[in-house]
Amino acid sequence: MLIAGDIGGTKTDLGIYSNESGPHAPLAQSEVHSADYPSLETIVKEFLAQVKMSVEVASFDVAGPVINGRVKATNLPWVMDESTMARDLNLKVVHLMNDLEAVARAVPALREEDVLTINKGEPVTNGAIAIIAPGTGLGESFLTWDGSRYVAHGSEGGHSDFAPTDERQIRLLGYLLPRLGHVGVERVCFGIGVPNIYEFLRDVEKLPKRPEVAELIAAAKDHTKVIVDAALDPHHPSELCHATIEMLVSILSSEAGNLALKVLATGGVYLTGGVALHLVNALQDPRFMQSFTQKGRLKDLMARIPIHLITTRGPGWSRYRWIGKSQEHQVCRLSENDLRF
Numbered sequence: 256m257l258i259a260g261d262i263g264g265t266k267t268d269l270g271i272y273s274n275e276s277g278p279h280a281p282l283a284q285s286e287v288h289s290a291d292y293p294s295l296e297t298i299v300k301e302f303l304a305q306v307k308m309s310v311e312v313a314s315f316d317v318a319g320p321v322i323n324g325r326v327k328a329t330n331l332p333w334v335m336d337e338s339t340m341a342r343d344l345n346l347k348v349v350h351l352m353n354d355l356e357a358v359a360r361a362v363p364a365l366r367e368e369d370v371l372t373i374n375k376g377e378p379v380t381n382g383a384i385a386i387i388a389p390g391t392g393l394g395e396s397f398l399t400w401d402g403s404r405y406v407a408h409g410s411e412g413g414h415s416d417f418a419p420t421d422e423r424q425i426r427l428l429g430y431l432l433p434r435l436g437h438v439g440v441e442r443v444c445f446g447i448g449v450p451n452i453y454e455f456l457r458d459v460e461k462l463p464k465r466p467e468v469a470e471l472i473a474a475a476k477d478h479t480k481v482i483v484d485a486a487l488d489p490h491h492p493s494e495l496c497h498a499t500i501e502m503l504v505s506i507l508s509s510e511a512g513n514l515a516l517k518v519l520a521t522g523g524v525y526l527t528g529g530v531a532l533h534l535v536n537a538l539q540d541p542r543f544m545q546s547f548t549q550k551g552r553l554k555d556l557m558a559r560i561p562i563h564l565i566t567t568r569g570p571g572w573s574r575y576r577w578i579g580k581s582q583e584h585q586v587c588r589l590s591e592n593d594l595r596f
Contacts, residue, residue: 256271256272256273256282256308256309256310256311257271257272257273257310257311257312257313257314258270258271258272258299258302258303258310258312258313258314259271259272259313259314259315259317260295260299260313260314260315260316261315261354262289262295262315262316262317262318262328262331262335262354262358263289263318263330263354263390263391264289264318264328264329264331264390264391264392264446265288265289265290265390265391265446266286266287266288266289267286267287267289267292267295267298268284268285268286268458269286269298269299269302270282270283270284270285271283271286271306271308271310272286281390282305282308283302283305283308285302285305285306285398285580288556289331290331294333295315295333295335295340296340296343296344297309299313299344300344308326308435310346311346311347312346312347312348312349312350313340313341313344313346313348313349313350313519314349314350314352315335315349315352316351316352316353316354316356316357316358317335317351317352317353317354317511318330318331318353318390318391318392318394319353319354320353320409320411321351321352321353321409322352323335324336324338324351325337325351326351326353329392329414330392330446330447334585335351336547337349337350337351344591348392349565350542352409352552353396353409353410354388354394355386355388355394355395355396355409355410355411356396356408357405358386358388358394358396358527359384359386359396359398359407359408359409360399360407360421361395362384362405362525362565363384363398363405364413365565365567369565369566369567369568370525370563370564370565370566371535371562371563371564372561372562372564373526373538373539373543373544373562373563373564374544374547374558374560374561374562375561376523376558376559376560376561377559377561378521378522378523378561379521379522380522381400381521381522382400382519382520382521382522382523383397383398383399383400383518383520383521383522384397384398384405384520384522384523384525385397385511385514385518385522385523385524385525386398386524386525386526386527387511387514387524387525387526387527388508388526388527388528388531389444389445389446389507389526389528389531390445390446390528390529390530391445391446391447392413392441392445392446392447393412393413393440393441393444393445393446393448393507393510394515395410395411395412395413396408396409396410397410397514397518397520398418398522399518400522402562406483412440412514413439413440413441413444414439414440414441415439415440416437416439416440417438417440417443417506418438418440418444418509418513419476420505420546423460423502424502424505424506426455426459426460426491427443427452427455427502430455430458430459431443431451431455440506440510441568443503443507444503444507444510445479445503445528445530446479446530447479447485447506448480448503449478449482449499449500449503450478450479452499452502452503453472453478453482453495453499456495456498456499456502457495462494462495462498462532463494463495464495464536465485465493465494465495468485468493468495470482470495472485482496482499482500483496483500483530486499486500487500487533490496490569500534500537501537504534504537504538504540504543505542505546508542508543508544508545508546508547509546509547509549511524511526511547511562512546512547512548512549512550512557515547515557515560516550516553516557520560521560521562522561523562523563524558524560524562524563525562525563525564525565526538526562526563526564526565527564527565532564532566534563535564538564544558544562547562
């Protein structure tokens with residue numbers, strides 16, 4: 256049997272699969288808060304002890320750069336190594352891969368009902384596809400056509416430089432640069448970026464804050480969640496929090512356009528992540544496309560690029576990602592020679 260997992264800065268999802276049950280029917284599943292554990296091995300050992308199942312191989316996608324079978328998680332104090340984990344967990348083989356590469360491999364398997372189209376565009380058959388995932392950080396990956404199938408490529412594009420597109424964003428960069436030294440785009444785009452924008456709008460732009468909301472944010476372990484909830488409050492939204500999310504979405508849109516240009520994503524751009532699903536209305540607002548297409552002489556090209564939001568989430572989306580980890584969807588082959596990731 257195979258244990259597969261999605262290892263993120265916020266949560267870790269695990270599942271166990273067998274040849275008999277197939278890739279769409281996990282025998283057991285678990286979701287835990289990543290920061291509550293000292294290592295992935297601890298989570299896996301606890302899960303296997305609970306379900307009392309014996310597994311032989313493992314595949315984990317991780318938010319971080321996987322090089323030569325080793326990765327330091329970007330937003331966790333974890334270092335993972337394939338051979339060390341295989342030994343410690345008593346498994347035949349452990350495979351690690353970048354989480355956005357896993358998403359990229361899963362995109363061709365998506366069904367029409369799994370996506371919400373933001374811009375229909377004019378897709379080019381077998382054109383490159385870009386994936387951007389706002390979560391704790393900002394993940395980016397892409398797919399290219401090799402003549403017979405799509406090939407997935409991971410990246411660490413979320414750590415590339417933040418490029419302001421208007422005067423307020425320039426002031427945001429000026430505010431963060433002395434504090435951070437390097438302002439990567441994920442520092443101002445979702446997850447860890449939400450408090451940075453909130454504090455800039457509060458301290459520099461002097462947008463009014465509501466005392467009760469400020470108290471909730473100050474007391475919360477996760478400032479981002481409180482800010483997003485206050486921004487989306489249907490009855491009494493916070494002006495400051497709402498402005499934070501508006502700026503965040505504008506930066507996301509511009510960065511999605513940057514990624515589309517870099518890989519020439521004529522096959523489409525796919526957004527994914529639970530945070531993005533909370534902001535469907537903002538993503539469908541015309542201002543999202545305005546920021547996406549604001550690329551000077553290539554504005555018309557940008558308008559022809561399809562944009563989709565992946566709406567599948569939870570265990571179902573995890574299964575898609577795990578299916579996508581092995582080529583030709585052979586996720587449940589168990590011998591070491593057959594695990595061609």
